[in-house]
Amino acid sequence: MHMSVSPELTKQVSEMSLPEHLGFGRIKAPVMFRARCTDGVWDSGELLPYGPIQLDPASKTLHYAQQIFEGLKAYWVSSEEPLLFRPRVNARRLNHSADRLCMANVPEDLFMRGVEELTRICKPIIPRHQDSALYLRPFLIGVDHDLGLAASKNYEFYVLASPSEVFHAGTMRVKVERQACRSAVGGTGGAKTGGNYAASLLATNTAESEGHDQVLWLNPEKRNLIDELSGMNFFAAINNKLYTPSLNGCMLEGVTRDSIIKLAKSSEIEVVEGDLNIDDVLDAISNGSCTEAFACGTAAIVSPIARFHDRGKNYVPEYPKGQIAQQMRNKLLDLQEGRIEDSFGWIEVVK
Numbered sequence: 001m002h003m004s005v006s007p008e009l010t011k012q013v014s015e016m017s018l019p020e021h022l023g024f025g026r027i028k029a030p031v032m033f034r035a036r037c038t039d040g041v042w043d044s045g046e047l048l049p050y051g052p053i054q055l056d057p058a059s060k061t062l063h064y065a066q067q068i069f070e071g072l073k074a075y076w077v078s079s080e081e082p083l084l085f086r087p088r089v090n091a092r093r094l095n096h097s098a099d100r101l102c103m104a105n106v107p108e109d110l111f112m113r114g115v116e117e118l119t120r121i122c123k124p125i126i127p128r129h130q131d132s133a134l135y136l137r138p139f140l141i142g143v144d145h146d147l148g149l150a151a152s153k154n155y156e157f158y159v160l161a162s163p164s165e166v167f168h169a170g171t172m173r174v175k176v177e178r179q180a181c182r183s184a185v186g187g188t189g190g191a192k193t194g195g196n197y198a199a200s201l202l203a204t205n206t207a208e209s210e211g212h213d214q215v216l217w218l219n220p221e222k223r224n225l226i227d228e229l230s231g232m233n234f235f236a237a238i239n240n241k242l243y244t245p246s247l248n249g250c251m252l253e254g255v256t257r258d259s260i261i262k263l264a265k266s267s268e269i270e271v272v273e274g275d276l277n278i279d280d281v282l283d284a285i286s287n288g289s290c291t292e293a294f295a296c297g298t299a300a301i302v303s304p305i306a307r308f309h310d311r312g313k314n315y316v317p318e319y320p321k322g323q324i325a326q327q328m329r330n331k332l333l334d335l336q337e338g339r340i341e342d343s344f345g346w347i348e349v350v351k
């Protein structure tokens, strides 16, 4: 049964006008979902007007960073109803993050309820042209407010929605980060928690001031294997095979990464998951065997890497706009936007 919604909230959504250029994550739906967990028991959640939330200044989330989030999209381009792409994988990843941060798990049904109810009420503001979607941002915070260093017992789970265009990373110029680390061996790199992103900002700002767009993070153990970018996973095409770093606990298990691996295999492209030594990749670009590289994630889908920079030297793949990248992007969007049949069982329709 669908959630009952106040007529004012429904009216507010239907009267919202969207600007011509949405950008990514800038425009917020006037409604959000919230559920509360009190001493291990979740309520069933509700839709509320979007707005500031009340937090005690001593909340655990503010002091000890008990905070995790997710990102997924509802697409409504070529289908009769909005389509969610693998939302249950996000639900499971949220709980994987919750375990690492010692937080309560969000029951999958509750996660789905939040995501689906919000998508449903937001139907009037889901952008319906190609390369745009309703971006959904579930997040979980610990709200106990004594200052002792311990896990919270009480939590709030929210879902926000943002009518958005694809995040245009452009053809990226990437700096290999040889100094800073974003995550540690045994740390929280495999969880989607705010601290990982805060840890990435300084190196990214420095890289930007030097004329690059993004940082390529190396594994913190030996600093010679590629992990990922700050918000995207990494692929390289070498001798017509696709290589991507295997999951090692220091990087996020991307839904897009997993989907590309499966899509590539179904298109007879060989995929190798394993250690990807940065020096080998740069050598392969120099000798022409690595023809393209790209990053992938929910926000940007697939972003070709036009140039690598490492210790004063630039490396430009032969196909800086990426042919396999383009193929993977098209296949993924055709599925997500409902133009081709979903033989993988990845799509959930929001009726």
Ligand SMILES: Cc1ncc(COP(=O)(O)O)c(C=O)c1O
Pocket: 071, 228, 229, 230, 231, 232, 233, 251, 252, 253, 254, 255, 256, 257, 296, 297, 298, 299
């Ligand atoms: C650090 C990091 N790696 C990879 C990804 C890609 O994950 P997904 O494909 O699930 O969006 C993201 C985006 O959420 C991310 O923040």
